[in-house]
Amino acid sequence: MAAKSRPKSDAPDVSDRVSRIREGVTAAILEHRLLPGTKLGEDEIGEIYGASRTLVRTALQQLAHEGIVNIEKNRGAFVARPTPADAREVFEARRLIEPTIVDHAVDAVSPAWINRLQQHLAEEREAELRGDARASVRLSGEFHRLIAEMSGHSIYLGFLKELIARSSLIILLYRRHDTPACGTAHHAEIVTAIRKRDKLAARAQMLSHLNEIEAELFLKDPAADELRLADVLGA
Amino acid sequence: MAAKSRPKSDAPDVSDRVSRIREGVTAAILEHRLLPGTKLGEDEIGEIYGASRTLVRTALQQLAHEGIVNIEKNRGAFVARPTPADAREVFEARRLIEPTIVDHAVDAVSPAWINRLQQHLAEEREAELRGDARASVRLSGEFHRLIAEMSGHSIYLGFLKELIARSSLIILLYRRHDTPACGTAHHAEIVTAIRKRDKLAARAQMLSHLNEIEAELFLKDPAADELRLADVLGA
DNA sequence: TGGGCGAATATTGTATAAAGTTTCGCCTGT
DNA sequence: ACAGGCGAAACTTTATACAATATTCGCCCA
Numbered sequence: 001m002a003a004k005s006r007p008k009s010d011a012p013d014v015s016d017r018v019s020r021i022r023e024g025v026t027a028a029i030l031e032h033r034l035l036p037g038t039k040l041g042e043d044e045i046g047e048i049y050g051a052s053r054t055l056v057r058t059a060l061q062q063l064a065h066e067g068i069v070n071i072e073k074n075r076g077a078f079v080a081r082p083t084p085a086d087a088r089e090v091f092e093a094r095r096l097i098e099p100t101i102v103d104h105a106v107d108a109v110s111p112a113w114i115n116r117l118q119q120h121l122a123e124e125r126e127a128e129l130r131g132d133a134r135a136s137v138r139l140s141g142e143f144h145r146l147i148a149e150m151s152g153h154s155i156y157l158g159f160l161k162e163l164i165a166r167s168s169l170i171i172l173l174y175r176r177h178d179t180p181a182c183g184t185a186h187h188a189e190i191v192t193a194i195r196k197r198d199k200l201a202a203r204a205q206m207l208s209h210l211n212e213i214e215a216e217l218f219l220k221d222p223a224a225d226e227l228r229l230a231d232v233l234g235a
Numbered sequence: 236m237a238a239k240s241r242p243k244s245d246a247p248d249v250s251d252r253v254s255r256i257r258e259g260v261t262a263a264i265l266e267h268r269l270l271p272g273t274k275l276g277e278d279e280i281g282e283i284y285g286a287s288r289t290l291v292r293t294a295l296q297q298l299a300h301e302g303i304v305n306i307e308k309n310r311g312a313f314v315a316r317p318t319p320a321d322a323r324e325v326f327e328a329r330r331l332i333e334p335t336i337v338d339h340a341v342d343a344v345s346p347a348w349i350n351r352l353q354q355h356l357a358e359e360r361e362a363e364l365r366g367d368a369r370a371s372v373r374l375s376g377e378f379h380r381l382i383a384e385m386s387g388h389s390i391y392l393g394f395l396k397e398l399i400a401r402s403s404l405i406i407l408l409y410r411r412h413d414t415p416a417c418g419t420a421h422h423a424e425i426v427t428a429i430r431k432r433d434k435l436a437a438r439a440q441m442l443s444h445l446n447e448i449e450a451e452l453f454l455k456d457p458a459a460d461e462l463r464l465a466d467v468l469g470a
Numbered sequence: 471t472g473g474g475c476g477a478a479t480a481t482t483g484t485a486t487a488a489a490g491t492t493t494c495g496c497c498t499g500t
Numbered sequence: 501a502c503a504g505g506c507g508a509a510a511c512t513t514t515a516t517a518c519a520a521t522a523t524t525c526g527c528c529c530a
Contacts (some may be wrong), residue, residue: 016308017514042482052515053482058296065300073251074482074521089390096335155324159394252484277512287485288512309491309512475528483520490513497506 021049021059029068029079030141030168031134036081040069068165080169084219087170091214094163097156098144098210099203102190104151106199113150117191120146124184141168143187147194167213174217186212256284256294264303264314265376265403266369271316275304303400315404319454322405326449329398332391333379333445334438337425339386341434348385352426355381359419376403378422382429402448409452421447 025045028034040060042053049056060077063069071077082090105113120143127135141164148157186209193202260280263269275295277288284291295312298304306312317325340348355378362370376399383392421444428437 043480054514054516057482061293061296062300065297075523076482086389089388092388093390093394096331100331153324153327154321155328155398159328163390276510278510289484289486292512310493311512471530473528473530475526477524477526479522479524481520481522483518485518486516488513488515490511492509492511494509495507498504500501500503 017049017051018055018058018062021045021051021056022062024049025059025063026066026068026165027138030165031138032168032172033134034079036079036169036173038079040077040079042076066162066165068169080166082166082170082173084174086166087174087214087217087219090163090166090170091210093159094167095207095210097159097163098147098206101148101151101153101156101160102194102202102206103199104153104156105147106194106197106202108150108152109194109197114191114195117146117150117194121184121188121191124187128184137168137171140184140187141165147190170217171213174219176216176218183209183212252284252286253290253293253297256280256286256291257297259284260294260298261301261303261400262373265400266373267403267407268369269314271314271404271408273314275312275314277311301397301400303404315401317401317405317408319409321401322409322449322452322454325398325401325405326445328394329402330442330445332394332398333382333441336383336386336388336391336395337429337437337441338434339388339391340382341429341432341437343385343387344429344432349426349430352381352385352429356419356423356426359422363419372403372406375419375422376400382425405452406448409454411451411453418444418447 025034025040034040042056042060045051045060046053046056060069060071064071064077068080069077070080120139124136124139124143127139144164145157145161148160151157186205190202190205190209193205260269260275269275277291277295280286280295281288281291295304295306299306299312303315304312305315355374359371359374359378362374379399380392380396383395386392421440425437425440425444428440
């Protein structure tokens with residue numbers, strides 16, 4: 001009971017039923033267990049989480065606002081299917097915002113943060129070694145999010161959360177080879193630059209990292225989207 | 236029937252009951268008819284718009300996601316009260332994003348857009364002349380939004396909508412003098428630069444415009460927030 | 471046999487009712 | 501007179517019932 005009712009503490013959302021649903025569905029999408037275009041029925045999800053449709057609906061609306069779910073009127077919610085144009089916008093926004101975020105991260109550097117970052121790198125390497133693609137894709141997104149948290153800039157953090165979630169879908173849909181989503185090595189270089197408090201290097205590493213991710217994508221004219229999707233879903 | 240059911244067109248939300256509520260409340264907040272800290276009771280709003288609490292709740296949750304409403308668990312929804320720290324974050328983000336947006340706007344320039352911009356400037360001048368503070372504050376926000384629409388970058392547009400809405404609250408809470416929120420003259424200079432397709436000038440004008448707005452603010456340590464709020468609400 | 475119309479079914483949108491929490495007034499006791 | 505606590509009222513939260521809309525499947529007809 002003591003752990004349940006916290007009158008004043010504004011914990012983000014933990015132990016909240018709507019948030020449990022939202023985070024569960026988000027994780028499933030980010031780990032590519034739910035593919036773009038998948039229908040997310042309200043009853044279906046409600047039964048999984050033992051919640052009524054009211055709560056499921058709230059969670060789905062939040063996900064829609066984050067851009068990883070589309071809600072079509074009278075038809076339901078579907079995992080979003082970003083177009084190549086969307087993809088270009090997402091990465092352009094990331095190229096604009098993330099260098100600035102890493103700048104702030106350098107300002108906030110501390111032994112505790114360095115520790116956290118290196119612990120994260122270890123997790124990434126471990127997941128990569130054991131070939132756990134789902135954990136890898138999740139962790140590589142969380143790395144960028146971690147840096148945004150480190151920056152202490154809550155607005156950038158909110159924006160980046162959206163961009164990361166969409167990026168995960170984009171990488172699933174449009175990557176050329178079955179390369180790991182983000183090279184762990186790049187992340188290590190970024191951490192090194194942060195540790196050295198070298199803003200210029202940190203910005204540069206972040207930017208080239210993002211460029212490399214986007215370079216791995218196959219973003220052609222939107223007309224051929226359907227084929228590409230069929231390809232992914234069929235595989 | 237033709238105008239009502241559009242299966243594929245993703246019109247933002249027009250003629251949707253939830254959106255009517257959201258836009259109504261948003262307008263009230265942006266025009267400073269609802270002050271920061273005001274409680275937004277579900278029954279109260281529902282009665283105004285002739286809607287059930289279900290729809291009101293949906294609208295309020297969307298506004299919470301946009302950052303202009305805070306929802307406190309088991310207590311209800313309140314008009315957000317940005318802290319000075321929030322204010323600094325918002326303007327930093329705007330200084331980062333808006334120069335890039337205006338860059339894109341220059342790329343998209345066309346006679347139709349120039350026309351629309353100048354029509355908007357005329358509206359702003361008119362509102363300023365007749366001393367309509369509410370219309371002025373609304374229109375000055377819409378100017379920035381218009382440029383974001385012109386850029387064709389939907390992600391930047393979404394981000395900027397949030398930033399503008401929060402800016403409106405910030406200006407209300409923290410401006411030094413009762414100066415008009417944004418000088419119409421600055422907007423005119425930005426339009427001129429866009430019309431000349433001069434990206435450098437457009438970026439520079441936008442940046443200095445944002446700097447001037449923030450310079451008009453009184454952003455001290457958060458400790459004194461309460462006094463400031465009392466000041467505004469008492470007046 | 472293939473296409474199209476139509477009823478049945480399933481799913482979402484909306485409203486209302488039940489349950490839980492907070493707040494505020496009032497009362498009692500010191 | 502004042503502090504503390506009890507209790508009722510108001511509100512939010514959650515669940516459920518009802519209405520509207522889309523989809524699906526079967527049947528009929530060409």
